[in-house]
Every structure is written in C-alpha cells, then in structure tokens.
Amino acid sequence: xxxxxKLVRPNMRTMKxxxxxxxxxxxxxGVFLDANENPFGGLNRYPDPHQKALKETLSAVKQVPPENIxxxxxxxxxxxxxxxxxxxxxxxxxxxxxxxxxMYEVLANINDVNIIALPLDKNFQPNVNDILAxxxxxxxxxxxxxxxxxxxxxxxxxxxxxxxxVFIDEAYIDFSSKPSFLNQIxxxxxxxxxxxxxxxxxxxxxxxxxxxxxxxxxxxxxxxxPPYNVSQLNQxxxxxxxxxxxxxxxxxxxxxxxxxxxxxxxxxxKCIETIYPTDANFILVKTTDANAIYHRLxxxxxxxxxxxxxxxxxxxxxxGQPSENGKLIASLRKIQP
Ligand SMILES: *Cc1c(COP(=O)(O)O)cnc(C)c1O
Numbered sequence: 001x002x003x004x005x006k007l008v009r010p011n012m013r014t015m016k017x018x019x020x021x022x023x024x025x026x027x028x029x030g031v032f033l034d035a036n037e038n039p040f041g042g043l044n045r046y047p048d049p050h051q052k053a054l055k056e057t058l059s060a061v062k063q064v065p066p067e068n069i070x071x072x073x074x075x076x077x078x079x080x081x082x083x084x085x086x087x088x089x090x091x092x093x094x095x096x097x098x099x100x101x102x103m104y105e106v107l108a109n110i111n112d113v114n115i116i117a118l119p120l121d122k123n124f125q126p127n128v129n130d131i132l133a134x135x136x137x138x139x140x141x142x143x144x145x146x147x148x149x150x151x152x153x154x155x156x157x158x159x160x161x162x163x164x165x166v167f168i169d170e171a172y173i174d175f176s177s178k179p180s181f182l183n184q185i186x187x188x189x190x191x192x193x194x195x196x197x198x199x200x201x202x203x204x205x206x207x208x209x210x211x212x213x214x215x216x217x218x219x220x221x222x223x224x225x226p227p228y229n230v231s232q233l234n235q236x237x238x239x240x241x242x243x244x245x246x247x248x249x250x251x252x253x254x255x256x257x258x259x260x261x262x263x264x265x266x267x268x269x270k271c272i273e274t275i276y277p278t279d280a281n282f283i284l285v286k287t288t289d290a291n292a293i294y295h296r297l298x299x300x301x302x303x304x305x306x307x308x309x310x311x312x313x314x315x316x317x318x319x320g321q322p323s324e325n326g327k328l329i330a331s332l333r334k335i336q337p
Pocket of ligand 1: 077101146169195196198199209
C-alpha cells in the first residue's frame, strides 16, 4: 500500500505555510491596503500566488485539472522543491541515472541529499533491477533524456514497483514520438511529471516550469513554494505562449524536419562516428575528437555543447534554424579527421 505521508519529510507534513495578504482576501475590486504595496505604478501589486489564469490556460491545453498543476520558476524550482518535500538532508537517498541532466545532482548536493548513481547502460537505458533494489526516497528519470536524446524504457515497471517518488522530467516530450505520462498522474500515486515552457514552447527566458501530479502531492508543492514564485510578467508571457498554438506547432514541425536534415548531413561526415537515436530537439554525436572539433567550431562562431566529460568524445548539437544548421554542417565539412 502506497502511503504518501510516509515519504513526505516530517517537517513538511506538520509545518504551517505562509499565508499571504492575497490568500486572506481574494477579491479583484477594492481598496487594497493589506500588502504594503506602493499605491502608484503599473506593476505595483503582487502577482497571483496561485497563478489561477495560467493554470486555467494550461488546464485547457493539457487536459489536466488545475488542482493537478504546479507552476514553478522554471523546472529547476520544481526539482528543488521536490527534493525538499521528500528527502531529509544527510539521511535520505535519491537515484540519478547518468549521463543525464546535471541539475538533479547539483540540487541534491545543495539540499545535502545523498545520491545513488545508477548509470544508464550502453544503449542509454536504465537498469530497472538495480533501481528497484535501491533504497531511495525518489528517482529522477529524464525522458527523452538529456544529453543522450533517447526515450527511456521500463518506466512503467519502475512506477509499478519503486517504493519512492518517481519524478519524470519531460522537458523534451513535445519533440518525442512516445506518449507523455501526463495522463497517468492519477493512476500512479508516486508519479510527478515535470514539463517546461523553455524548449518546445520557445520561452526559456520566461522561466516557467510545471509539475503535474495527484492533488495531494501538488498541495505539498504549494506548501513548500515561495508565495510569489512566478512573477506577473512571467505568468502573462506564459499565457500568451500557450494561446499561440499555431506558432508552437509550426516551429516544432520545422525543428523536427531540421533534425532529420541534420542527421542525414551528419551521417556523411568523416569526423562523426556515431549519431545516437534522438527524440528531442538535439542530437548527441560521437566524434573523432570532441575537444578539437568543439574548438574548431568556436573559431567559426558556432557553439555546441561539449559532453566529452560525460560521454567520451561526444558533442550535443541543438537543432537550430535552417541557416544555422547549414553553417554548422559547412563548418564541420572543413574538418578532416
Ligand atoms: C532544459 C531542461 C529543463 C528546463 O529547465 P527550465 O528551468 O524549465 O528552463 C528541464 N529538464 C531538462 C532535462 C532540461 O534539459
């Protein structure tokens, strides 16, 4: 039997959350003398701490009720809060499957949460048996995975049998041919799905990350978050982005076409040894010499991500605009192995 309360940190269970002025009075009209705001100016009022309008918009786009949505100041805040909600510093463990997104490790370290590293296998797939045998409060799974680009297999088995919280980072899900776990949030009581406006929605500058989960887990996110964690400007820009579905679909289609084009072009180059399968907006390639090629590209003003330190001789290439991708290939063609 799954009992959420046994996984939540005791201090999180018993603490009283901050009650903001706007929690105590929620009307829109009136003379507001309750929050020590400046009465002058256009951005003088605190933003909606519950992000109601943004959640309604997300709810319509994602077909998820507002009570199953948490809005964070980027996914990094979502990851940080999840660690703080469940993992007791200096005591609890979290599973990470490298090579993967670096912020899981950084945020676990900041929160003094011990990391159990269970590396992906040679096909960049998780070792499900080792994961299920581990003694951890939470696991971070990134699918499609950054920096490898592939979708992870075996997630259902992990959701079914892992004793802790399963945090699935779906930052790249809109580029993937695999379905999201979003419609499973009320099926698996230990599931948190995180998404972001930073990638397929094209709003990295806006800093909006989302967590989707059952309403009990979402309530703990709300308890743990800073009251005004998402600025009004960011909420407005996020709503605008989500209402511009045509642009989202157009740009995604171009990126997916360009991904195919880049893969075809890269496969003709001598300095590229392996192109790993990708379901994201980037491609991990094994090269003849990642450090040398990385610096050669910089001479042509082209910056890719050097992942040599995490996957030997690999570069991670983000799919850009057609002209940018053309420049990359032209520059790589000049490099002889
Ligand atoms: C880019 C990325 C994010 C997005 O982070 P934000 O803070 O929302 O911009 C989240 N997870 C992974 C794995 C990423 O690569």
